Amino acid sequence: MRWRMLALLFFARIALGFQFQTAASVGGDLVTEFGIDYSEVGFLIGLFMVPGLFLALPAGVLGRYFPDRFLAFAGLSALALGGLLSGFGPGPVTIGFGRLVAGAGFLLATLYFTKMVADWFEGREISTAMSILVMSWPFGIAMGQVGHAWLAGLQDWRLPFVVASLYCAVAAAAVLLLYRAPDGRKTQAAGSSNRLSAREWQLILLAGTAWGVFNAGYVVYLSFAPQMLEELGHAPLQAAALVSVASWIMIFSGAVCGQIVDRFNHRDLVLIMCMTGAVASLWLIGIAGAGLAASLLFGLVGMAPAGVIMALSGEAVAPARRAFGMGIFFTVYYAIMAAGPPLAGWIFERAGTAGASLVLGMGLFACVIPVALMFRIVRVSGRVTEPREGGK
Incomplete structure (x- = not known):
């Protein structure tokens, strides 16, 4: 079921x-x-x-x-x-x-x-x-x-x-x-406290930032990779089709990436490798004749850890306060997502080429790595000082 x-x-x-x-x-x-x-x-x-x-x-x-x-x-x-x-x-x-x-x-x-x-x-x-x-x-x-x-x-x-x-x-x-x-689903008690500890605030803000910059980078790719391909001589429909290859592939690569992390852990290593692939694919899209290779790399590697990054929100806050924590998580995510596309559009207007906006996308994907590593540091340090609270 x-x-x-x-x-x-x-x-x-x-x-x-x-x-x-x-x-x-x-x-x-x-x-x-x-x-x-x-x-x-x-x-x-x-x-x-x-x-x-x-x-x-x-x-x-x-x-x-x-x-x-x-x-x-x-x-x-x-x-x-x-x-x-x-x-x-x-x-x-x-x-x-x-x-x-x-x-x-x-x-x-x-x-x-x-x-x-x-x-x-x-x-x-x-x-x-x-x-x-x-x-x-x-x-x-x-x-x-x-x-x-x-x-x-x-x-x-x-x-x-x-x-x-x-x-x-x-x-x-x-x-x-x-x-x-599902039968027997448990609901949070109406009187449950929403007060987060200082560590939980740090973790949920870091998780929301990682998810926000990751998705903002994806939106920059969706919005300006076709423009870049058109600048290189592709017809609009052809450019859209090439860029869409990544979105089709990541449907399957995302599930595989989730399985890999579930089975073998090594989440930070997976994120470093995948974000490096995302940056490389945005660089490749500006090279004539490399559009398909860039899209394949982006779908297979760059966007594969979407579910892995989303899972950070579940580790950030104890179950009794998770609903409130998710509200904070999505608030941070939406703040970044609301700012990303206009900034990319402004850069495009000033530079006159979609390549400049794609550089912003590279920076956004690169930011996922230090944010995720900081999440790990805060979470591991919390295990020492708060051995009973959350996490694996």
């Missing part, structure tokens, strides 16, 4: 990446249609993440009053509504408002999909299950990279928003009707 529930949640969570990718895929059309620049397109992309800055902690509290499947349904419904608002909007302001509505839905769905998987897989294959869940995001983005470009060419920039919203609506109905919580 748990694997069937994971399959359902994977199918539904694809909607998040599929809807997110709309603005990035039609960014060039928006520039032409409304006379905006690429920094403003980056702003529209980043708006998707802004609600998480304010709603992550309140969203965690809602779980005490409503069933998980209802909150996931509400999140997917908001994603559908936001996409329709953007798709039928008369200008950038309405598109931006739609992105905010969709972003609020993204926050709700992300939190409760993660919780639902944790409920089903607690204590057994959790890293592998979480890696599979996380890979639904790039799966949806990969669908959007090719599908949205094709849909926009078939009609105009509005059609991708509408199609993505229809998928979100179908996913919402599927979760509401088909999801079942």
Whole structure:
């Protein structure tokens, strides 16, 4: 049953990446249609993440009053509504408002999909299950990279928003009707304390930073690798297809990476190797003729540890305070994600080449290594001073 529930949640969570990718895929059309620049397109992309800055902690509290499947349904419904608002909007302001509505839905769905998987897989294959869940995001983005470009060419920039919203609506109905919580699931007591120790604050902030810069680097790749390939002479659809190869591959490499870390540990070594591969792939994308090799390296190695990095949040805070800790984790994540795309767009406008924005992406991926190592240092030192608390 748990694997069937994971399959359902994977199918539904694809909607998040599929809807997110709309603005990035039609960014060039928006520039032409409304006379905006690429920094403003980056702003529209980043708006998707802004609600998480304010709603992550309140969203965690809602779980005490409503069933998980209802909150996931509400999140997917908001994603559908936001996409329709953007798709039928008369200008950038309405598109931006739609992105905010969709972003609020993204926050709700992300939190409760993660919780639902944790409920089903607690204590057994959790890293592998979480890696599979996380890979639904790039799966949806990969669908959007090719599908949205094709849909926009078939009609105009509005059609991708509408199609993505229809998928979100179908996913919402599927979760509401088909999801079942595991028998005997334990819930956090309403009176549980949310007060974190100083060490837990350090750990959850480090975990959120690692997850945030990792995902911001991925968004920079998604947004500016196609631009780089077009600068090198590729047609837009060809460039989108080449970049999407990484997103398809990482769906499988992520699950394999989770299995490797579960079986053999050595998480820090795996992260160092994978982030080195991510930096190398962003460098390769700017070399003529190396686009496919760069995309393969990025998918096989660079993005493989997504689930491993996400698992840091589970180690950071004791179980009794984990819900509150996850709210902090996602607040940090959303803060970084809201800032990353506009900064990359600003760099592109100033430099006049997508290669400059990709350098930012390299820096973001490189930052994962010291942050993860600091997480390990803080956690290991805590074992000495606090031998009874958390961790393996």
